[in-house]
Amino acid sequence: MAEARRIDGKAAAARIIENVTAETAALTAKTGTVPGLAVVIVGEDPASQVYVGSKAKTATACGFKSIKHELPAETSEATLLKVVRDLNEDAEVHGILVQLPLPEHVDEAKVIQTIDPDKDVDGFHLINVGRLSTGDTAAAFVPCTPAGSMLLIREVLGDDLSGKNAVVVGRSNIVGKPMAQLLLAANATVTIAHSRTKDLPGVCRGADILVAAVGRPEMLTGDYVKDGAVVIDVGINRIEAPEKGLKEDGTPKTKLVGDVNYEEAARKAAAITPVPGGVGPMTIAMLMANTLRSACRSAGIEAPKF
Ligand SMILES: Nc1nc2c(c(=O)[nH]1)N[C@@H](CN(C=O)c1ccc(C(=O)N[C@@H](CCC(=O)O)C(=O)O)cc1)CN2
Numbered sequence: 557m558a559e560a561r562r563i564d565g566k567a568a569a570a571r572i573i574e575n576v577t578a579e580t581a582a583l584t585a586k587t588g589t590v591p592g593l594a595v596v597i598v599g600e601d602p603a604s605q606v607y608v609g610s611k612a613k614t615a616t617a618c619g620f621k622s623i624k625h626e627l628p629a630e631t632s633e634a635t636l637l638k639v640v641r642d643l644n645e646d647a648e649v650h651g652i653l654v655q656l657p658l659p660e661h662v663d664e665a666k667v668i669q670t671i672d673p674d675k676d677v678d679g680f681h682l683i684n685v686g687r688l689s690t691g692d693t694a695a696a697f698v699p700c701t702p703a704g705s706m707l708l709i710r711e712v713l714g715d716d717l718s719g720k721n722a723v724v725v726g727r728s729n730i731v732g733k734p735m736a737q738l739l740l741a742a743n744a745t746v747t748i749a750h751s752r753t754k755d756l757p758g759v760c761r762g763a764d765i766l767v768a769a770v771g772r773p774e775m776l777t778g779d780y781v782k783d784g785a786v787v788i789d790v791g792i793n794r795i796e797a798p799e800k801g802l803k804e805d806g807t808p809k810t811k812l813v814g815d816v817n818y819e820e821a822a823r824k825a826a827a828i829t830p831v832p833g834g835v836g837p838m839t840i841a842m843l844m845a846n847t848l849r850s851a852c853r854s855a856g857i858e859a860p861k862f
Pocket residue numbers: 606607653654655656657678700701792812831832833834835836837838839840
């Protein structure tokens with residue numbers, strides 16, 4: 557088998573951001589509406605800080621108004637809920653996201669359900685979950701990582717996945733379940749597999765489209781991949797990389813890997829996303845697309861399709 561096509565998520569994300577920027581300029585010129593994105597972070601988790609920084613920077617580059625609330629780790633749930641409620645009431649804010657994970661003393665579900673569903677650009681509110689699971693993708697805000705993964709799948713296979721077997725490994729509310737719904741909406745035959753699935757490698761080898769969202773570094777080896785499959789790796793795992801040498805403090809340097817062993821899977825797949833540079837950048841691009849969509853809705857004009 558020839559080496560797989562490397563699906564370039566960074567390039568696809570850049571194209572979406574370019575379109576969002578152009579459409580934002582048109583929206584603002586026509587209606588005066590400037591899309592507003594509010595990002596809320598609680599605590600100092602370094603990875604979360606990077607993601608939030610990147611979201612705020614990209615929002616500004618798109619021509620949005622970008623609002624960042626950085627709250628200390630010990631912020632009470634009541635204070636966080638008040639921040640969210642105030643953003644719900646702010647007419648200049650079209651999208652609200654609370655960066656996850658939250659500190660343990662805060663009830664994540666309660667915070668998410670407090671966000672106005674019409675500003676829930678992460679697509680995590682039960683109203684949006686319900687819209688997606690009833691197939692109302694026109695009304696739903698779709699969670700950004702699955703939405704971005706779906707665009708990458710479409711780039712390779714087109715819009716209609718009739719006759720394709722898709723296996724999603726992972727059943728989280730944020731990635732696995734919405735991913736399965738999107739694949740189903742595109743007519744794929746979908747299996748959701750997980751750690752308790754019997755013969756997981758065998759189930760995965762039945763997949764024309766294999767989506768890995770398990771959060772375990774390089775768990776899906778070549779043995780999980782059917783010849784000619786399209787492999788989408790949602791995992792982002794930082795692991796020690798002694799081959800890169802030591803940091804100043806004497807500990808090994810680290811590197812990012814996905815949930816798929818890229819080298820092995822690429823020998824069998826037709827196309828595969830790398831980590832980094834695959835699904836990750838699409839998450840931020842789709843957040844911009846969702847925010848623009850929310851602003852278009854509030855201005856009463858039709859939102860562009862991505
Ligand atoms: N409220 C939310 N919280 C979290 C979400 C989310 O969609 N909404 N997703 C993840 C984190 N995340 C965005 O928030 C995110 C993760 C990774 C990337 C990304 O671009 N990754 C790069 C590598 C970056 C690096 O060097 O660390 C890549 O894969 O190329 C963007 C966004 C959890 N929380």
